[in-house]
Amino acid sequence: MVNNTKIKVRNLNLFYGEHQALIDVNMDIMKNKVTALIGPSGCGKSTFLRTLNRMNDLIDGVKIKGDVLLDDVDIYGNESDLINLRKNVGMVFQKPNPFPKTIYENVAYGPKIHGIKKKSELDEIVEKSLKGAALWDEVKDRLDKPALGLSGGQQQRLCIARCLAVEPDVILMDEPTSALDPISTVKVENLLDELKAKYTIVIVTHNMQQAGRVSDYTSFFLNGKIIETDLTENIFSNPRDKRTEDYITGRFS
């Protein structure tokens, strides 16, 4: 059981200046599982997700207390290297954000900045990553075309491919389908099922059906605190906390 924990979060507190956005958060994130973070908007889901790859470091005035252990190494410890962390913990954002480059260059971007130069090697990574994101068949004939010419759903899968290309262990997704149409959403959701064989996935979603469909574990956030974390089926069938039940049944949003 212990060996299956990929990320351990212990007593995590986060402040934006005076405002405390995360309060004593504790969580174990399981290897090769999909963990969903649900909760009303503004409760700190994105903030929490961004502590896992230290994206909050970019914001002025953020203070973080507590531990985040990735494979039992504190990612906020001094010896931990930010670049390696972000290589190991990839992120897919709410709005697809492909670079204004070609499809190929988007996927090759990560490997290139990490020092891979050989064209044949890059070609191989690009193909593998696009296949991994179930996009290869749609774009294999137009790799040199601008990524911004793709549809929103394709762009988001391209962002997933871009993330896969640096071979992370963990993929963080912040409401990855909220800007997509239903058909694209289904494609991304199906993709999650395939990806979890190789990756540990943490996904923020405000769509409870989605959490139910895609995740193995679900964590319910409220006002910066985790109310409960459990197997998704337990959360949805018999939540332990009244507030979770209220949220799940739509009694507040």
Add this chain to the structure above:
Amino acid sequence: MHVVGKLSVKKPIFNRPKKKTNIKEKIAYICIYAVALITMLALISIIGYVLLNGIQHINLEFFTQEPRSMGRKGGIFSIIVGTIYLTIVSIAIATPIGIGAAIYLTEYAKENKLIKIIRFGTETLAGIPSIIFGLFGFVFFVIFLGFRWSILSGGLTLAIMILPTLIRTTEESIKTVPNSLREGSLALGATKWQTIVKVVLPSSIPGILTGLILGIGRAIGETAAIMLTAGSSLGIPESIMDPTRTMSVHVYLLASEGLSKEKTFATASVLIIFVLIINLSANMVANKYIKKLI
């Protein structure tokens, strides 16, 4: 729309103020069109006048021969060389400094007093008359640093002159790059510098080009400041330490000294064509670039 139509049928009184605004709008439109037309006419007649008077005196020799007897005879070969040389030197000095400063101001600097002072400084510099830059260049580069009248002195002076605009336009275009792209790059493990060089700057290139064109335009159009710093020598400059004469200076001297009306207009025509070519090609580059991205 439908509801409004029904209402106005019932109560035609509502139509009156509507009509009034229509007339007002029409007058405004006419005024705007008139102003636009006047601007276009002014532009066309100025360019047309110069070209009409100049083009018949332009021939191959005008481009290939050096000016003789103070420019009354011969061509403007050395002057074209000087113009290009000086422009390239000033752009080569201004571009890295300008882009560097813009990157620093937008991506690294925290809003504080020093930054406000730098901003205020660049904005003030942009509004200072060019002759002041010329005087400064003359005192500082020509005399104090001993660069004499040279392409170097002129290039440095022009570079300072075009820097504020270049910094401003580059800053503006860097600011239009959405933060989500920076986050996307950083989240892949890129450093801040890699993100700037590989994501931010490529997306800002059209804006940077605009700044450069404005800069080149200013460098090419300048006269007094150039005469004070690069001189007005008619010979072909052989090194960056040689003085030179640019086309604008040549036009100014030919006209003010009444040397040759034909050569004045011929040179002015070449100058206009130069500026047009630079503008068009920069536009083409920018468009091509944008097309490749989107």
